[in-house]
Amino acid sequence: MVVKMAVEDTRVSERERRLMGAETVPASERIARLDGEIVFDVDHFNAYYGTFRALYDVGFQIPSRKITALIGPSGCGKSTLLRCMNRMNDLITSFRHEGSMTYHGIDLYERGVDPVEVRRRIGMVFQKPNPFPKSIYENIAFGPRVNGIKGNMDEMVERSLRAAALWDEVKDKLGQSGLALSGGQQQRLCIARALAVQPDVILMDEPCSALDPIATLKIEDLMKELARDYTIVIVTHNMQQAARVADHTAFLMMRPDRAGELVEFGDTDTLFTTPRDKRTEDYITGRFG
Ligand SMILES: Nc1ncnc2c1ncn2[C@@H]1O[C@H](COP(=O)(O)OP(=O)(O)OP(=O)(O)O)[C@@H](O)[C@H]1O
Ligand SMILES: [Mg+2]
Numbered sequence: 234m235v236v237k238m239a240v241e242d243t244r245v246s247e248r249e250r251r252l253m254g255a256e257t258v259p260a261s262e263r264i265a266r267l268d269g270e271i272v273f274d275v276d277h278f279n280a281y282y283g284t285f286r287a288l289y290d291v292g293f294q295i296p297s298r299k300i301t302a303l304i305g306p307s308g309c310g311k312s313t314l315l316r317c318m319n320r321m322n323d324l325i326t327s328f329r330h331e332g333s334m335t336y337h338g339i340d341l342y343e344r345g346v347d348p349v350e351v352r353r354r355i356g357m358v359f360q361k362p363n364p365f366p367k368s369i370y371e372n373i374a375f376g377p378r379v380n381g382i383k384g385n386m387d388e389m390v391e392r393s394l395r396a397a398a399l400w401d402e403v404k405d406k407l408g409q410s411g412l413a414l415s416g417g418q419q420q421r422l423c424i425a426r427a428l429a430v431q432p433d434v435i436l437m438d439e440p441c442s443a444l445d446p447i448a449t450l451k452i453e454d455l456m457k458e459l460a461r462d463y464t465i466v467i468v469t470h471n472m473q474q475a476a477r478v479a480d481h482t483a484f485l486m487m488r489p490d491r492a493g494e495l496v497e498f499g500d501t502d503t504l505f506t507t508p509r510d511k512r513t514e515d516y517i518t519g520r521f522g
Contacts, residue, residue, distance in 0.1 A: 260292075263509045265481075265499040270297035272434060272464045273318060278332035279492075280313050282325065287313045289492035290332070293483055300456055300465045302479035302501065304472060306516070309485040310493025311468040315436050318466065319355035320348045336434075353380055356427035360439040362419035364411030364426075369394075369403050372411045372422055376430040389429060397425035398455050417448025424455065428463075435459065437467040441474065453478050472517060476505050484513045 273295040280288035288310045295301050303311045313322065320341060322328040334341050341351060353376075364372050373390045376382075382389070390407070394400040399421040403414070411422050420440060427435055437456075441449040456465055456478050469475050475482050482505070483498040497504060497513045508514045 258509050263497045263499075264293055264495065267294050267296050267481075271295065272297045272337060273466075274333075274335045274338075275314075276333045276335075278314075278317070278330065278334055280310070280317055280322070280330050281328070283327040286490065286492040288317075289488055289490075289494045291485075291493070291495045292332075293495055293498040295464065295466060296481065297464050298460055298462065299480040300460050300467060300478050302475035302482045303466065303468045303485065304470070304475050304482060304516075305485035305493070305496075306487065307470075308491070308493075309487045311485060312438050313493065314485070315357075315438055315466060315468050318434075318436055319357055320351050321357065323348055353430050354432055355434040355436060356430065356432040358420070358423050358427055358435060358437045358440050360442050362416055362423050362443065364414070364419050364422050366410065366412055368408050369411050369414070369422060370407040372426050373429045376426060380430050382431065393425040393429040394422075396428050396459070397421045398451065398458070399425055415448070417444050417451060420444060420448070420452060421455065424452075424459075428459075432463065434464045434466065437465065439468055439470060442470065449474070472505075476501060484508075484510075484516060486512055486516065 271294045275294070276292045278288060278291040279286060291314065303314060305311055316322045317330060317334055318341075322330075330342065336351070336355070339346065365375065367375070370390055373393050374386050377384070377386065377389050391400060391404075394403060399418060402418060411419065414422060420443075424435070441452050444452065453474065456467065459465060460480075467479065479501045481499065482501045484496045484504065485493045486496050488494050497508060497510045499509070504513060505517055508517065
């Protein structure tokens with residue numbers, strides 16, 4: 234009896250959806266379709282952990298060589314969505330998806346697509362810097378070596394560390410442990426490590442949340458620099474950060490059944506100044522979440 238009540242309580246009625254403002258603006262007006270080269274095209278995408286639905290019918294596009302931010306309250310599925318973009322969720326046995334997630338026109342989940350190659354092209358940087366317990370040099374050299382990338386390793390290490398704006402700080406101590414660096418330096422080492430395998434996209438899940446404001450600004454400057462050559466998708470809880478760095482922003486929110494829904498997607502300035510959906514406005518003005 235108790236279980237039945239719980240199920241009924243979480244069911245979403247049309248009235249509740251209207252009360253939440255869900256029907257105020259049709260999705261076609263809240264979710265911008267983009268011009269230019271599209272890297273990811275997400276369409277009617279649903280994600281499940283067992284019977285729990287974590288993403289509800291998400292659809293948007295991510296343009297090439299731009300920074301796209303995913304924002305929204307805790308638990309709305311930002312990390313889930315990010316992990317779907319390089320098939321990291323494959324490692325979770327209860328995970329399954331519906332709908333499509335294409336990368337340069339290829340469905341990432343199609344049979345025959347090699348998840349290892351997917352993760353080489355689409356790298357990831359995590360919330361907590363996680364260098365290998367090895368030297369700075371080895372942290373960078375490991376990826377190219379296991380991926381069979383040919384070339385002069387010293388040059389590859391230097392190039393990656395320069396691209397991650399870390400070279401000048403570590404060039405005289407490449408043999409020292411990566412774990413001996415400061416948090417901000419460790420995060421840039423992780424970015425350098427991701428760059429070393431010559432990716433196309435870098436996914437970042439709250440990459441600055443363990444860092445102080447100065448280290449955070451350094452990573453933000455670095456992101457803008459990297460966006461000349463790479464497509465970047467960043468999850469952040471820091472709305473100022475999204476406003477500072479992102480070209481486009483996606484706002485997700487939990488439905489009453491706790492599945493994450495994409496409420497609005499568009500260029501960052503518009504989303505923060507004249508949001509189309511009341512729920513976005515409430516979130517960015519701090520009225521909930
Ligand atoms: N491995 C997992 N197994 C089962 N449920 C999961 C798993 N990972 C996430 N979830 C659930 O999926 C939902 C979305 O989680 P997710 O981590 O994607 O949210 P989030 O928006 O990144 O939150 P936060 O801002 O707190 O990081 C949550 O209800 C969470 O409990
Ligand atoms: Mg998360």
